Amino acid sequence: MDLVLFVVLLILVAIAAGLVGSLTGLGGGVVVIPLLIIFFGASVPIAIGTGFVTILATSSATGAAYVRDRLSDIRIGMFLEIATVPGALVGATVTVFLTHANLESALLIALGVVLFAIIPGSLARRHIELPAPQPQDARSKMLGLTGEYHDEVLDQDVAYRAARTTPALGVMLGAGAVSGMFGIGGGVFKVLALERFLNLPMKVSTATSNFMIGVTAAAGAGVMLAAGYVNPILAAPVAVGTASGAFLGSRLLPGLRNRTVRLLFLPVIAALAIEMVLRGFGLP
């Protein structure tokens, strides 16, 4: 393929991925990585390395608004990063070792399976604005894992406190490993832990997950970049396109961020996941 066409197509795909990823909350990586492998001929580790670039661009493009609006709980996010960052370092290291051992097809199958796993997770979100209060555990009290934000829709100040920090740390370790291994944000798993274990309000969970995704991705991206698994000619158009798409998604079409968009989008992810698994097994 001609270079100009290649770059233009990459930018267009990345804009679409950033747009859809920000509207559904799934991030751009779940679309970009399979498409890079299937349609652009990228190797699995290079596609994963580029996946981190999409996460970093999306997270920074949308994260600034969350931090500005005080929805992102930096204290809780930083506390949980103590689990997601080592998880991501281990995950990215495993990916590099699997690549060195010529086990890219195993990586491809695992990636397809993880994409499938995201689908029920993204549909199972509770969408409860304000959860019933639960007692703070000792660790949460010690670290002061509480906060408050002004809810524009409910027109009230909402105070919250983090509960059950131990299982939340466990889930975050796993979420970090998945993110580090496959170059995806893993926001579905993070939001699940923030909502269901820490018992945070939905808006705080989403914004804090976004804050954490950026830091977790920096851990995985650091390993993959330093190990030489990010191709800048591939990553540059993807970064520019994803950031533009995510910015558009968060500014122009907030009304579309609902279950319908997810339901339309999830079959696409399912089809890509099937293709990845089939390729992993060497089937056409």
Added chain:
Amino acid sequence: MTPDEPAVIEPPRVHRLPDEAYTRMTLVLRLGLGISLAVLLGGLVAYVLAYPGTSSQSVLAHNPILSYLSLSGLGAGLAAGSIGAVLTLGLIVLVATPIVRVVSGLYYFRKVGERAMTAITFTVLVLLLLGLLVIGPHIR
């Protein structure tokens, strides 16, 4: 109180960093993303103009980043005006943006005297640098 009745829970005491911390972190994100995208876009346009006949297969087969992963290699590349070095710099700024955000978190937790959160944030920072400076180069 019967087991079905919810426990009475006192309203939480809200812990929050100073407003300045949120303003600075927003600035870090915007600046980091803006600089990295500007560098990446500039490098990309320069690459397309410099190598119009290159095929996508050639792009995928030759990863220029490998020459610029050391500080000396990147410095020499930038001094020589290498487009690969410019693109690598853009990627490094993109990866560094969340790390700088952690550094600013460390600064503010320390400033308000929160020892436990300062220790946690410092540990996260050390782990991030470990991945970038030790683990990645070691397994290359």
